[in-house]
Amino acid sequence: MRVILFIASVMFMVSCSQQEKINQIKVNNIQELQEAIKQSIPGDQLIMANGVWKDVQIDFYGKGTKEKPIVLIAEEKGKVTIEGASNLKIGGEYLEVNGLYFKNGFTPSNTIIQFKINDDTIANHCKVTQCVIEEFTQRDRDVSDHWVELWGRHNEFSHNYIAGKSNFGPTIRVYLAGNEHINNYHQIINNYFGPRPRKGGPHGETIQIGDSGTSMAPSYTNVSNNLFDRCNGEVEIISSKSNFNEFTHNVFFESEGSLVLRHGNYCKIDGNLFIGNEASNNIGGIRVINTGHWITNNYFYKIKGEAFRSALAVMNGIPKSPLNRYNQVTDVVVAYNSFIDCLSPWHFSVGSNVSQTDVLPPSEIRSARPKRVVVANNLIYNQAGDAYPIVNYDKVDGIKFENNITNTENKSEIKTKGLRTESVELNPLSDYLYAPISKITPVYQGFDFELIDKDLFGTVRTAENNSVGAIVGPVKESEMSFDRSKFGTNWFQAEGSKNEVKIFTASSSESLISILKEANSGDTILLDQAVYKMEMPLVIDKVISILSNHNEKSELIFSSERTAFEMHPGGNLTLKNLVLTGDKTQNTFMTLDKFMFKAYNLALENVEIKKFKSVLEVSKGSFADEISFVQTVIEDCERGLMLNKETNDGGDYNVEFLTVQNCKFNLIQETLLDYYRGGYDESTIGGNLIFQGNTVTHSGKSAKDQILIKNRGIVNVDLSHNTFENNPVKLIAVLWGEKGQVPVDNAISNSGKIEVVQNLKLKLMY
Amino acid sequence: MRVILFIASVMFMVSCSQQEKINQIKVNNIQELQEAIKQSIPGDQLIMANGVWKDVQIDFYGKGTKEKPIVLIAEEKGKVTIEGASNLKIGGEYLEVNGLYFKNGFTPSNTIIQFKINDDTIANHCKVTQCVIEEFTQRDRDVSDHWVELWGRHNEFSHNYIAGKSNFGPTIRVYLAGNEHINNYHQIINNYFGPRPRKGGPHGETIQIGDSGTSMAPSYTNVSNNLFDRCNGEVEIISSKSNFNEFTHNVFFESEGSLVLRHGNYCKIDGNLFIGNEASNNIGGIRVINTGHWITNNYFYKIKGEAFRSALAVMNGIPKSPLNRYNQVTDVVVAYNSFIDCLSPWHFSVGSNVSQTDVLPPSEIRSARPKRVVVANNLIYNQAGDAYPIVNYDKVDGIKFENNITNTENKSEIKTKGLRTESVELNPLSDYLYAPISKITPVYQGFDFELIDKDLFGTVRTAENNSVGAIVGPVKESEMSFDRSKFGTNWFQAEGSKNEVKIFTASSSESLISILKEANSGDTILLDQAVYKMEMPLVIDKVISILSNHNEKSELIFSSERTAFEMHPGGNLTLKNLVLTGDKTQNTFMTLDKFMFKAYNLALENVEIKKFKSVLEVSKGSFADEISFVQTVIEDCERGLMLNKETNDGGDYNVEFLTVQNCKFNLIQETLLDYYRGGYDESTIGGNLIFQGNTVTHSGKSAKDQILIKNRGIVNVDLSHNTFENNPVKLIAVLWGEKGQVPVDNAISNSGKIEVVQNLKLKLMY
Incomplete structure (x- = not known):
């Protein structure tokens, strides 16, 4: 059958400010769009006309170039809505999706935005930006999907707003099954993750990177400069399940869960803000499993969660753990973090369950204590005093404490010269940010510590200018509180205007x-x-x-x-x-x-x-x-x-x-x-x-x-x-x-x- | 107690051919040596006088520089023998040990040469070269030791001869326990591994890199250009138990065992010769476990081992395997290898033991078949004909066969279009090397196959010049057979002169x-x-x-x-x-x-x-x-x-x-x-x-x-x-x-x- 599609698109050449010419093709419906995609060449800009695009399943494929990507863009941001049973799949190279607004519907497949069309057409160097996915959730909580699936390599998900997933399944899932998807260097950056409601039980992560079965793969996914605003889905806001991922400069705001290093090793968690505000006992910080992670320059404020949900939870592992369970924590560095007004922020050997030997099989008994772990140059400060900064669920014999400072006398069971009481004065810079009035020195220099060369705000740490805790100071005005408008799109207002209550x-x-x-x-x-x-x-x-x-x-x-x-x-x-x-x-x-x-x-x-x-x-x-x-x-x-x-x-x-x-x-x-x-x-x-x-x-x-x-x-x-x-x-x-x-x-x-x-x-x- | 040591050393400055001055210090006994080590500065050459050094335990420490290492060297190679209860520990930076001959004794500790003195004094950028360890074995087979332990980073063990270990314990062991030892980039190169006798049972490896407990660490140890001559210790000649190791251009000559990727992932095995000569059923090739390995350009000759010891053994894994058992094989590439006159060279799902469910716990049942494995562009040639090139112990549903060539009709249970029968003519270049008379084309281009850019002998593979199998050709005269004299030291004759038999x-x-x-x-x-x-x-x-x-x-x-x-x-x-x-x-x-x-x-x-x-x-x-x-x-x-x-x-x-x-x-x-x-x-x-x-x-x-x-x-x-x-x-x-x-x-x-x-x-x- 031969179908001749009439393309009602306005096709014209625009001479833009750069010397490159962009070929703009406006499309009004899915048939026109798919035909335009078919014909597209590097430099094309496919413009989706304003209006409701209902029940559309878009396969966006092609090969752009670094200099001339193929762009799929909304005519006017916010005025192009994708509704009903709709989704988008992307496959090829240097493709960009810009300004789409998913609402009032749900995906008929497993994903809303998928960075592959099929196993032969995978996205590489592709980008989704300035998009919104708002409550585009399955009608039944039991029906599982992922809103965004990243496959391939070097893809970017940036400046998007995404909120309201209430069904089963992580919001964003990065896949590593296959050599095509490892060493992916994906960039999940500058997004606004709006509220994800409590789900009850597992499978409610906001981001999951890999799974236990692919947890040996090198991933190198970068999650940076995102806001996680009340992402309450489950106990893990982010579940890192692969190697060499980085989580830097994100803000976790009153989110009931933790950033969890669940599987995989050698991840970096640097310069993040965890703001609990004592809003709930379920708000946590970082939970550590496995080997070789570096946790540095993070700032924890008013986290009162316990055990799995403590500001810093270092778990016990299962000896010779099965692949999908709990490896022992080894070779982890926790340095230069600040714990301000948290309650007992450090929990070690979390999950120790030796007492349950009768009801659990040996492969479930977490008796392997953390070892070769360095905890150094951290600041614990509690205005009201917190006499029990450390909670331990097992012996603490594999942690090397060096030069940590607390402002309260430590009455915890674990006492160590490596956690000293000193009077520290803090300066309130905003409703959550407190910086020491003067530098806290000296600092301990551990193996490879010279690699921790900046503080929370990028101030260079030098031999002359360094301090215990996340902040060396001084802090610039612009860093004193985080600006919600810097996250997500440049056009979407997250909180809808409220009706007057009658x-x-x-x-x-x-x-x-x-x-x-x-x-x-x-x-x-x-x-x-x-x-x-x-x-x-x-x-x-x-x-x-x-x-x-x-x-x-x-x-x-x-x-x-x-x-x-x-x-x-x-x-x-x-x-x-x-x-x-x-x-x-x-x-x-x-x-x-x-x-x-x-x-x-x-x-x-x-x-x-x-x-x-x-x-x-x-x-x-x-x-x-x-x-x-x-x-x-x-x-x-x-x-x-x-x-x-x-x-x-x-x-x-x-x-x-x-x-x-x-x-x-x-x-x-x-x-x-x-x-x-x-x-x-x-x-x-x-x-x-x-x-x-x-x-x-x-x-x-x-x-x-x-x-x-x-x-x-x-x-x-x-x-x-x-x-x-x-x-x-x-x-x-x-x-x-x-x-x-x-x-x-x-x-x-x-x-x-x-x-x-x-x-x-x-x-x-x- | 104050001991004043008289250093009877001749100390003089030599103006060498380079502009650098080397300070030579000759020492005659252990006291003089230890004192000279204590005093040493970059550029020093500590010369051990000819003779028998009996019962000496040398701690060689110091900080040389890249340009001016501190060198510990034999006065004349072969004339400085270390005997009795002796060993050598190295700690510091840019230290070099040159020309020592260990014989007629055994170590009183766990190692003969250890690249650390203690946990605070670890070797980095240190080198042991031109040394011999000959039958420096424990008096009791039960007593365990390692002859060489590599710790730290960037150390080199090169141009040494090492043979005759008959007691428990791998000959060389690379350690990864601790961040100081990961990403080590050790170079184990150009050595002559002489015969290691059969040991009976485990713990007789010639090289072991890491262990299951540290198998998540990135290692990057490089094992290249070594000769393994009848290294029969056990079923594993090399046991790779960490990530990103490379094994390239080695010769495995009549060694009863295999190069085994036991734990860890993403290793590279490229350009090795496995010469079995049908000398024994115990001579194997490569055994594959885990994820992401690339096995390319290897040449297997007359390997007749089966199952664990087959030329290529791809194992079944245990689902969600415990850390120390068998992970599933995934994402492995086996490409451009030649299997010449081997018997049934390819064994898949080796170790499948589903039938043993009654006698083994579930955590021992290897039922997870290889998946996402690509086997492509390999050549199987058997002069006498080998109708059963593939042996399978389970279903074969996770292997993608592409463009493999055999010269015999394939009567194996596993038949696939990906293994074609073609008449192939080979040219005998030496007693083991047979190269195709003409290129075998086309070749299959899989994901990332452009990275396989050279053949066994370094000939560049291009779109125009490529061939199935390890050899693109033509082969230079100098490559037609391997030269034993190129391995190991430049002074030691491996085989002692035989007595005339009476x-x-x-x-x-x-x-x-x-x-x-x-x-x-x-x-x-x-x-x-x-x-x-x-x-x-x-x-x-x-x-x-x-x-x-x-x-x-x-x-x-x-x-x-x-x-x-x-x-x-x-x-x-x-x-x-x-x-x-x-x-x-x-x-x-x-x-x-x-x-x-x-x-x-x-x-x-x-x-x-x-x-x-x-x-x-x-x-x-x-x-x-x-x-x-x-x-x-x-x-x-x-x-x-x-x-x-x-x-x-x-x-x-x-x-x-x-x-x-x-x-x-x-x-x-x-x-x-x-x-x-x-x-x-x-x-x-x-x-x-x-x-x-x-x-x-x-x-x-x-x-x-x-x-x-x-x-x-x-x-x-x-x-x-x-x-x-x-x-x-x-x-x-x-x-x-x-x-x-x-x-x-x-x-x-x-x-x-x-x-x-x-x-x-x-x-x-x-």
Whole structure:
């Protein structure tokens, strides 16, 4: 078949300021684009016309030259949007993609932007720049993809904005499988990585470079000058799994995770800012595994994470570790870093689990302590004083401490001449940056330390001008705080303009329904009537608050099918001062059965819930960021909160934070709460349950396994200050001793007991 | 204590041909030498006076410069010998050792030459050249050492001759433990590695670079232009255990072993000669494990080894292998090599052992097949025709064959368009070198193949001038055969002048004893009498043959204690046409209890042995290279050949080749033969038993375990064409099915049976 395409492009020659002539070809649709790509020669500029490009799968191939790349560019940045089921593959040499805006859709393949078309057409010396990918996420959290896959060599991903991936899979993935992809020297630079929501479980990295199977390959990927703004996907923001990668001059801002040297060796982490601001216990710094890394000139501010999430976590390895597990840490240098107002920033032998020899196979026991590690010329400063700068989970016999300074007396178990207490005065330069008023000298000169020749801001370290810590000083005005506008594109505004928040009053069931439909995200609905009869479920697909507008609680009486409230992706519901009554045929809250592509939130305070089947039923793929029930009464229901549908046993779970506080449960027939995580994967720590100050009576009569509260596999559990009376169960709950779970101050009468199992047998994930 | 050393050195300034002045300091003893070292400055030449330097431990330290090294040099090469308990340690910069001759002793430490003095004084840019280490081996085979240890960076070991290590431990070991030792760029070049005897079991490498624990380190050690002449120590001549090493332009001459890429990745093996000459089944080529190696331009001649020892052995890996086991082979390129007159040169998935799942833990099962491996532009030529060029132990699905040529029809299970049959004509250029008469084109151009820009002899490969195989041609006269004199020192003659072989006649016991004492190695003693009464054991510490000089067999009647013959290190005894009779109080042959630092040999033909306790008893540390009993009668003894004392279970054993052929055994009370190897280590294959054509009667009455022939753990066993009659045992022998052992054509009556056990449970060695 022979197809003659009419190219409706305006083709003209532009004489540009350089002597080179650029051939501009404007294309209006995918057919024109593909034909233009086919015809393209070095120097061509293919201009995608303004408008919505829907359901387009672009294969951009060709051979440009260094001087004359072939460029695919938006007519006007921000006005060319790629939507629907769309993606872009790039293969060839010296190709550039500039200014595309992916939104309002998701990829029909495994990637949005892939630096190869197929194994025979791989990208080399190609570049994607000034692009935006915004919430271009799969409809189902379970469906895995990568937004950007780097293949080949010498490719660049720069000045892009990328945010909102909530499904499985690292945002950016660098591949090394095959000689075509090693020694790649890819540049991932100057990007703005906007918020990546919590995912719950693994596979939520922002960048992953290689994998265990290719971890012996030399990679040389460079990740520099990027901003990671609240990249919360999982415990690893960046997972480096290959050799000779560099991570320099990035800002990690309130991101719940760490830069993790997971596999591979000889990486460089230099001059990065880790700003925790004590915003969460989940914000970490750098986690170290393997050999030969140099960690220098980094600045850590208010990191309060522990263990895997501490500012500096140096792990224990498995002796002769399998390829995909934990190699011993050896030959690592940690020098000239500053830890300011962090809590116990140094954790050594993290992951030591010798005590678990009974439940884990020998190939899981991390007993190999770090060795030949040099920790020198670092500054630990804590304004309030931090008497325990070092936490150790094993003997510390392979670390050489030299000339580290702290401003507080060191009361840690590990005391060493290599960590001295000195009074240090700091000068506040911005809301996170504190520089020493005078140089801290002398400095220790270790093997190859002359290679650490600059400080955090590029000031040259010389014999005459040097200092302990990341900053030699003085600091230029322009370096005192980081400028968000320097990251990402030059055209896209990351934070959308907020609607003005409105308050509505609903005086009838009908008006409640219609207001809920019309309201904008962030609005509040007040109820002024005593009773509302609801025949249909209330759909929650935005941020909404519903509360009584009078002293008594308004009552919502549901005769709806299935559920009272239906939580949609992104739904964020706050209920206060209400009574919810069912007719025992429906649940109080349910998620959609599928397409829960974004997390939802649920917060109840001073609510009464009566006569429902389950209080909460969720679908397998759903994920709640936070669910909290406070001062709420739940009575005469079949089941309580059922967050137990994620049963892949891949380390995933249905809610990140579940808080039940000062509530009353009475006459719940079956399980009160079931919060499940299957699959042993210590490195992705999660599931957080607080069950505190509650009173539970006459519940659990028909509970499966005769357990009232099920929390199997959840890592962080607080079960304290509760009262359990007359609950006909065998067990109130089973706690996991190895994770530090202990029942505290619970009053129990005629209600079974709380059991603590030291080591839980879980299915290994790898 | 203050010691004033008088330096009896002649100190004078020499104006040399260059403008630099060299300060020569002659030293006569260790005190003077150490004092001179202490005083030395750049440009100094410390001259060791001619003579024997006995029991000296030299610490050679200092800081020379590139232009002015500090040199430690022999007054006259060959006339300065280091003997006794001696060694040399080097630490500092730009130090050179020149012309020393280590002989007649052994090191009291772990090394003879060590490129560091201690962890604070490491050698960098240092050089050892024109030196000889000859049989400077430990008195006990069990005592481990390394003759040369390279530490630090940029050191050179060049133009040396080194031979005769028979104890445990690699001859040369490169260390990478610590950042001071990585990226070392050591040069091991132009050396002559003379014979290293078979060791039996592991730890007999000639060169080992790194170890599994440091196998992630970049090494960049260069092993070039060396001759490996009969380096038979073990299955690995060179064990590369780190990254980025290069092995180029070496000659492997009749060396029983392979160049093995054991751990580490991205090594280069280019332009080497592997000359097997069909001299032994144990002579191999290259064995490949791990990732990213390039194997190019190598020439293999008459290699007939199989599996681990094939010309090209590509192994199966263990999925997610532990650090010290077998990683999968990936991303390897095998291109432009020539395989001339080899037998089945290509073996893929070597080591596949899926069938052994019952006896081995999962972490030992090599089921991961090679993947992303390119085999291209290779030439297989076999004059006699080799219909089975490829042997596969698993599916072959990860190898890309492209444009390989063979001159024989390929009847292997693996057939591929990538291996074509073409008639190829070769031109014999020397006794091993055959070059194609005309270029074989076209050639396949794979990824990065333009980097293979030269052939075996340095001829540039261009688009116009290229050929399949290692040789593009034409070959210069000087390249047609390798010149031994180009390797090693410029002064040492590797092969000592042979004595003229003499033949003596011993006409009495006394003369037999005195001739044996006086004879030179290689001599023969004839016996002309009917009977010799021997009251003392005959000591065998050289190569000696004893035989009857008349038609009847001379009889040696022993009343000696312990043994009739006492085998000393290096003893090599041939007995022919004799009767040996004991009085049942002694053994026929015994080794020394210790200090068996060299292997011994024993060959009997047409001998009768009667009335001894054991025929052969050995000590634990002893090792025989070959023991053969042919057409020999053994009668009325308690035990036969007891080679079962090496019970460390470290993969070692007491004899490499044991051959018993066409013999008669009658009335042996206990075990006929016990040949033991403990410890599972498949990679060091050995123990070779031939028991063929023998007749065994009335034996084994008191045999332990009721087994007549014990061969536990021995890998290669041939039990065929024997007759067993009236032996009151349960089992004649237990064979190891997995190693291909099957009994062939044995006539058995009233004698128990031969059992075949598929999988033997052995202690893992690692």
